[in-house]
Amino acid sequence: MTDTVLALDGISKSYGAVKALTGVTFSIARGEIHTLLGENGAGKSTTLKIIKGEVTPDSGTLTIEGSPVTEFDPANADRYGISMVHQELAVFENMTVAENVFIDRPPCRGGLIDSRAMNARTAELLELFGLEIDPRERLLHLTPGQRQIIEILRAINAERKVLILDEPTSGLNARESEILLALLQRLRAQGQTVVFVSHRLGDVLQISDRITVLRDGAVVETLVNDGLTEDHLVARMVGRVLSAMQHRPAAEERIRQPVVLEVEGLSRREAFEDVSLALHRGEIVGVYGLEGSGTSELSHALFGLIPVEAGTISITGEVVDDLEPLSMIRHGVSYLNSNRKDAGLFMSRPVADNISAPVLRQEARFGMIDEKKLAARAVAAVKRFAIRVASTDVPPQNLSGGNQQKVMLSACLAPDPSILIVNEPTRGVDVGAKAEVYRALTELADSGKSLITFSSELPELLLLADRIMVMRARRISGWLTRPAMTEERVMALAAGTR
Amino acid sequence: DAQEKRTYYYASQLQGHPYLLDSLLGMDYAASKFGVDIVSIGPQGWDPVGHAEAVEQAIAKRPSGIVTTLWEPGAVPAIKRAMEQGIPVIVIEAVVPDNGAMTFIGLDNYEAGVDTAKALIAVGGDTGKLVVSGNWGASNTDAKFQGLMDHLKANSKWELLGRVDDKATTETAIDAAKTMYNTYQDMTGIVGLDSSSGTGICLAAEELEKDITELAVVVNDREAPVLECIEAGDIDATVVNKTALQSFMAIQMLEAYNDQNIGLANAPISSDNKAAGVTPFPQYMYMGTEVIDKDNIQYFVSQNMPSFN
Amino acid sequence: MTEATSMAVATSALAERGRRHLGPLPLLVVTAALCLFLGLTRENFFSASNLYSLVYGVSIECLAVFAFTYVMVLREIDLSVGAVYALAGVMSGYLLLEGVPMWGAITIALAAAALVGLINGLLVVRLRVNSLMLTIGTMLLVRGLVGVMTTTLRGNTFPRPFRALSREQLFGVNVSIVAMVVLAIAAILFQQRSVLFRHMCYIGENLRSAVIYGVRADRIKVMAFVASSFMAGVAGIYTASRITHADANMGLGMEFTMITAAVLGGASLYGGRGNAAASMLGLFLIAVLINGMAMYDIEPVFQQFVIGALLITTVAADTILKRRG
Amino acid sequence: MQLGSMPLLKRWRLEQEAITFAVVLLLVILLAWGSPAFLDSNNLDSLQTSMAPNMIIAIGMMVLFIVGLFDLSVGAVMGLSGIITALVLSAGYGMGAAIACGLGVGIGIGLINGLLVAVFGINHLIATLGVMYMTRGVIEVLLLGAPLAGFTSFPLAFTMLGNGSIVGVYWMFLFALALVVVGEFVLRRTVLGRRLYFTGGNHDAARLIGIDTKRMQIGALVFSGFMAALAGVLVTARIGMANRYLGIGLEMNIIIACLVGGGSIAGGKGSAIGAMLGVAFISLITNAFNLFEVPSEWQSSVIGAVLVVVVAIDGILLLRKQRVSWQTILGWRSPRRNSATLPAE
Numbered sequence A: 001m002t003d004t005v006l007a008l009d010g011i012s013k014s015y016g017a018v019k020a021l022t023g024v025t026f027s028i029a030r031g032e033i034h035t036l037l038g039e040n041g042a043g044k045s046t047t048l049k050i051i052k053g054e055v056t057p058d059s060g061t062l063t064i065e066g067s068p069v070t071e072f073d074p075a076n077a078d079r080y081g082i083s084m085v086h087q088e089l090a091v092f093e094n095m096t097v098a099e100n101v102f103i104d105r106p107p108c109r110g111g112l113i114d115s116r117a118m119n120a121r122t123a124e125l126l127e128l129f130g131l132e133i134d135p136r137e138r139l140l141h142l143t144p145g146q147r148q149i150i151e152i153l154r155a156i157n158a159e160r161k162v163l164i165l166d167e168p169t170s171g172l173n174a175r176e177s178e179i180l181l182a183l184l185q186r187l188r189a190q191g192q193t194v195v196f197v198s199h200r201l202g203d204v205l206q207i208s209d210r211i212t213v214l215r216d217g218a219v220v221e222t223l224v225n226d227g228l229t230e231d232h233l234v235a236r237m238v239g240r241v242l243s244a245m246q247h248r249p250a251a252e253e254r255i256r257q258p259v260v261l262e263v264e265g266l267s268r269r270e271a272f273e274d275v276s277l278a279l280h281r282g283e284i285v286g287v288y289g290l291e292g293s294g295t296s297e298l299s300h301a302l303f304g305l306i307p308v309e310a311g312t313i314s315i316t317g318e319v320v321d322d323l324e325p326l327s328m329i330r331h332g333v334s335y336l337n338s339n340r341k342d343a344g345l346f347m348s349r350p351v352a353d354n355i356s357a358p359v360l361r362q363e364a365r366f367g368m369i370d371e372k373k374l375a376a377r378a379v380a381a382v383k384r385f386a387i388r389v390a391s392t393d394v395p396p397q398n399l400s401g402g403n404q405q406k407v408m409l410s411a412c413l414a415p416d417p418s419i420l421i422v423n424e425p426t427r428g429v430d431v432g433a434k435a436e437v438y439r440a441l442t443e444l445a446d447s448g449k450s451l452i453t454f455s456s457e458l459p460e461l462l463l464l465a466d467r468i469m470v471m472r473a474r475r476i477s478g479w480l481t482r483p484a485m486t487e488e489r490v491m492a493l494a495a496g497t498r
Numbered sequence B: 001d002a003q004e005k006r007t008y009y010y011a012s013q014l015q016g017h018p019y020l021l022d023s024l025l026g027m028d029y030a031a032s033k034f035g036v037d038i039v040s041i042g043p044q045g046w047d048p049v050g051h052a053e054a055v056e057q058a059i060a061k062r063p064s065g066i067v068t069t070l071w072e073p074g075a076v077p078a079i080k081r082a083m084e085q086g087i088p089v090i091v092i093e094a095v096v097p098d099n100g101a102m103t104f105i106g107l108d109n110y111e112a113g114v115d116t117a118k119a120l121i122a123v124g125g126d127t128g129k130l131v132v133s134g135n136w137g138a139s140n141t142d143a144k145f146q147g148l149m150d151h152l153k154a155n156s157k158w159e160l161l162g163r164v165d166d167k168a169t170t171e172t173a174i175d176a177a178k179t180m181y182n183t184y185q186d187m188t189g190i191v192g193l194d195s196s197s198g199t200g201i202c203l204a205a206e207e208l209e210k211d212i213t214e215l216a217v218v219v220n221d222r223e224a225p226v227l228e229c230i231e232a233g234d235i236d237a238t239v240v241n242k243t244a245l246q247s248f249m250a251i252q253m254l255e256a257y258n259d260q261n262i263g264l265a266n267a268p269i270s271s272d273n274k275a276a277g278v279t280p281f282p283q284y285m286y287m288g289t290e291v292i293d294k295d296n297i298q299y300f301v302s303q304n305m306p307s308f309n
Numbered sequence C: 001m002t003e004a005t006s007m008a009v010a011t012s013a014l015a016e017r018g019r020r021h022l023g024p025l026p027l028l029v030v031t032a033a034l035c036l037f038l039g040l041t042r043e044n045f046f047s048a049s050n051l052y053s054l055v056y057g058v059s060i061e062c063l064a065v066f067a068f069t070y071v072m073v074l075r076e077i078d079l080s081v082g083a084v085y086a087l088a089g090v091m092s093g094y095l096l097l098e099g100v101p102m103w104g105a106i107t108i109a110l111a112a113a114a115l116v117g118l119i120n121g122l123l124v125v126r127l128r129v130n131s132l133m134l135t136i137g138t139m140l141l142v143r144g145l146v147g148v149m150t151t152t153l154r155g156n157t158f159p160r161p162f163r164a165l166s167r168e169q170l171f172g173v174n175v176s177i178v179a180m181v182v183l184a185i186a187a188i189l190f191q192q193r194s195v196l197f198r199h200m201c202y203i204g205e206n207l208r209s210a211v212i213y214g215v216r217a218d219r220i221k222v223m224a225f226v227a228s229s230f231m232a233g234v235a236g237i238y239t240a241s242r243i244t245h246a247d248a249n250m251g252l253g254m255e256f257t258m259i260t261a262a263v264l265g266g267a268s269l270y271g272g273r274g275n276a277a278a279s280m281l282g283l284f285l286i287a288v289l290i291n292g293m294a295m296y297d298i299e300p301v302f303q304q305f306v307i308g309a310l311l312i313t314t315v316a317a318d319t320i321l322k323r324r325g
Numbered sequence D: 001m002q003l004g005s006m007p008l009l010k011r012w013r014l015e016q017e018a019i020t021f022a023v024v025l026l027l028v029i030l031l032a033w034g035s036p037a038f039l040d041s042n043n044l045d046s047l048q049t050s051m052a053p054n055m056i057i058a059i060g061m062m063v064l065f066i067v068g069l070f071d072l073s074v075g076a077v078m079g080l081s082g083i084i085t086a087l088v089l090s091a092g093y094g095m096g097a098a099i100a101c102g103l104g105v106g107i108g109i110g111l112i113n114g115l116l117v118a119v120f121g122i123n124h125l126i127a128t129l130g131v132m133y134m135t136r137g138v139i140e141v142l143l144l145g146a147p148l149a150g151f152t153s154f155p156l157a158f159t160m161l162g163n164g165s166i167v168g169v170y171w172m173f174l175f176a177l178a179l180v181v182v183g184e185f186v187l188r189r190t191v192l193g194r195r196l197y198f199t200g201g202n203h204d205a206a207r208l209i210g211i212d213t214k215r216m217q218i219g220a221l222v223f224s225g226f227m228a229a230l231a232g233v234l235v236t237a238r239i240g241m242a243n244r245y246l247g248i249g250l251e252m253n254i255i256i257a258c259l260v261g262g263g264s265i266a267g268g269k270g271s272a273i274g275a276m277l278g279v280a281f282i283s284l285i286t287n288a289f290n291l292f293e294v295p296s297e298w299q300s301s302v303i304g305a306v307l308v309v310v311v312a313i314d315g316i317l318l319l320r321k322q323r324v325s326w327q328t329i330l331g332w333r334s335p336r337r338n339s340a341t342l343p344a345e
Ligand SMILES: Nc1ncnc2c1ncn2[C@@H]1O[C@H](COP(=O)(O)OP(=O)(O)OP(=O)(O)O)[C@@H](O)[C@H]1O
Pocket: A015, A018, A019, A020, A038, A039, A040, A041, A042, A043, A044, A045, A046, A047, A087, A388, A389, A397, A398, A399, A400, A401, A402, A403, A428, A430
């Protein structure tokens, strides 16, 4: 494949003090799936944004179809035939699914939008992912996972020369990502050029033709994908070999530990029914369910974010009478939201303020804030999770997606909770940091904290959880305990096969 | 139907404006005297659209007559419409040309300005340095100012130092007056042209603990604080419109027009006024002004005013 | 990330703060420049009496803008301030003329004002209604009540003892000025250090996040609305005592003055930002401008043109400076 | 492929408008039943002529709401354009020239607003408020020393613009209705309309997908300026003379109308039909005051109360749709608007 679609040559970009990219050089061949790989903040998104024309590089040249790009603005996408799925959701809540899919060039008859055709086409696209959504439904009624898919469909539907996907699978569950990967391979077969970013090395190895590894804003090298292993990739990404994570020692004795959180017959119409579970001291319970199984509602309900219609939650024996976030926090519960764009961060406030948000009251004396303490706290967190940030006064909106996630996790851990409700803890986090996060979570458990982890990444759950609760059709479809915990059995329970 | 009670509509905006309360008083008086019903409709505050709607929709009630005001011409089409349908309309208080109404009964603002000038000369002599407070851009203030200055130029050596804008709101008026005192240290006379000016001028002096009894202070209208300040001697005189009279006369004229026993409609201007398209009303009826000062103040304070309903 | 970089983190933090805390500086510069200009060109501008009149005139509205600003920080807005201001003022006068003893009348009036705020707040948090639309409603509603009272009062003057209130002095200056200074200082401290203000910013920036981190969003919002109405009420009563009679036009269009001042002071319609002290400065700037134009005897009808122009230029300057920083 | 059934109102995105429509209908029934004068031709004409200009302005304002802006200068623009038209006419120029000048004023001021907001990034409230003051200033300066109302000799053709009617329906009103229809059509069926919604719905996202959001904002502000000017010309034609007080305080009524009509200052929401219904609501309330002879001092209370109730009902309905229990809505326990799956407000 020597037919080059676009080439970057010595592209550099810095934001104030931060050098996002330094002399990035690589090229993308027609009809290949080319993956950008790198740690959080390595410069993947920035590179993609430059290709699409959203970001203007400080130096270097970008050549598309042999002609160098002179001015950079979002309209380039149209001009040069590029479509992109952004790492952060870019959807329109008040518009229908169809309208979100057909943002540019809706089907027209006589200069007028032909909504019938539009809805029909959208329905077809939705079927690709087996989504039973009415194209005329407004997006605000959809779940984050569903929104992510809509955005992917938008990009695919544009049928542009180059298709860019920045961590498209981060919001998807296993089944959905499988579908997406298959779809991409099918598109490649039709000659579509794809630029792909993901932290899921398995996926990367499965579909990529070539892989360009970035580290600290520079290209390490571009690899051709045959006989590569995850270790190869990790070694190049991180510059060192990571020791593989180990399961925590077997969990029998933990079951004998006292129960800290007990849920009985929790129900909410159209969300989940009759959910009961007992969380032991020092235990990690994983919860898994496909889109629509009610898991996200359950996580919200457990933290008192949405009212329930039946059932009780009791913590260390006493029933929590008012299910509100505040009272849950008072009971030592802390919550990590699944979608950082929606809630969990203050995008334009300093990282320091974000990390200290939950502990402001504790850290204060007579209601007065002690900035130094907070700064110290922030710096510690930045070190702990290797957050790539110029200073603790940079707002998250200037951080890479993965680093935003790390900031959010730090905030969630700040109050030193005894019970954690964790949603998608490593969404968009790179392998290195992932290990960090896993270590942090297991350490918490070892030190006697208890965790309920909601994740759509099965391997993650299998690694972390002592027990896994599987949901299907808004009900508990079964419990699995190590060693009986395997990918197959979880999926079986989740999808209801057998 | 001459027997049954006639109903008149007072359709206007600024129904709640204290300045027009006397006008309403005059109407109550007329109602009691002539045994007619008078219905007030229209917005409480400034609302030209609402004003026009009030007049137009009063027509739909088929009244024996309509009284309205014209601070701005928005209601002119409505007036013409009513007249076309044989409903007599009288404009009071403020007017615009070519309004199509039977007549205007009210104040000639220019003349009121002239009267104000006369009052100023009466209390302050024919020479001095003058500052004027008003609601600039409002037609009545501008007209009064014209009359004031024309007369002063012609008959005195008063010179104008400057003008301050009080927006016809008391809070603003006080601060505007304070600015005036602080800026024009050497003035010897003050004139206030809208209903809030006097209050502002007097209260500002009070706040600055400035003794203005020496200055010649002549204002317009009869807000309660102004009357107090005249009693206290801070304000020398105020020139007031006979608002109660204008509304009373509006009703009286309408009655005279509608009541065959009085027969104003058929005053022998022509053999048949209607057919000839003759308006049996004087074109304008000006109330002229009265001057309130220490000597007659007690007859104007609202506590001593009668009420009729 | 290495030790070195984490050191860098700590140090460059300070620099970053400095850049963000440009704050009300542009406004301060503009105001100072205007004052200087007037002082140099008009001999009476810097006269004690004129400056005092300016400050005193502003001080009353400052009471109201104080809490109003914090409502904006919460990403809400309270357009009913002007009406509540009038309500409290006219109502206290009304009750006095009904024979209610003075402090009783004032208490009732303030309670009424606070009640409006409570209603605003509760409806906003309980029914999640848009505060702009809601407070337009309450504004009209309250205006109506004011109208009813002014109509029955027929513009009569209030009893002397009530009118004496606004003449009360403390440390040789009017009480409202003392109150303004106290509030300004309080505001600065409050914004600098207090947990509550930080929480307000969180709410304004992202309500959902705030709640996840245990901020009592609803309670704080209700409090803010009550405070806004209450302070407006205080200012209203003070003004009523000052203007000595029931004036239907009281506080008309005040809500726009408030928003303008707050935005001049760096508040955002989209919440998360705001500085009550700077809002007060904004009010002062407008007052100085009007004062100056009177001193220059500028054609009165042309003055609002100038105000509009200044409004835009000040905010423009601010916007552009911020973009640089 | 076959789409499942979906409630009409939801499919057409007119849920909120439907509430307003219900209220308007209620008012009409109340009036027709309560006052014989309601169906009197004078009253119907009055309703038409007072609604028409406000509808025209409201359409412009609603488009601004859709892109996430609003314009406080509409009243002033209306006034100035009317005066300019009158001045040009009385200066002896033709009707076409006069109207062109009047509309030009609106476009010009709209453009200024647009540049201030989109290019200089000045907060739209401040920008349009400032422009309102400035425009009012210009009006006063233009008419300095001029009589309250002059220029009363307009050509008949011009005055007919505001007074002409066929079978009891004013041209002005028909024109406004036509604009509503066209507006609704453009908003729903054209790419331009879509882009307006995108711009207001999620500004950053719209920029990312290559919509020129600056152009959209400027365009919308110019449009609202133009519509305000159009209304100004028509009203001047109707009154038959220049009016320096034209449109004072109108912006508030228009904004109320748009909010009642389902617009949202948050952007991305609203419809021309909603604008029409909102205006109808305001006019009918006023009509009720006049026909039922409600004492003026109570009027604004009534409007306020109605507004509050409508807002409250709207909020409650939304909460119920999200299955928030009654005791949560009314009781002391606060609803959790932060819930991530509940549709964002
Ligand atoms: N708008 C911005 N302002 C300042 N710095 C920025 C901005 N956007 C990105 N950066 C910095 O540029 C660097 C590269 O960011 P980028 O988003 O490309 O990383 P990434 O490879 O996409 O990471 P992730 O895997 O977490 O998405 C990061 O250090 C980030 O902090």
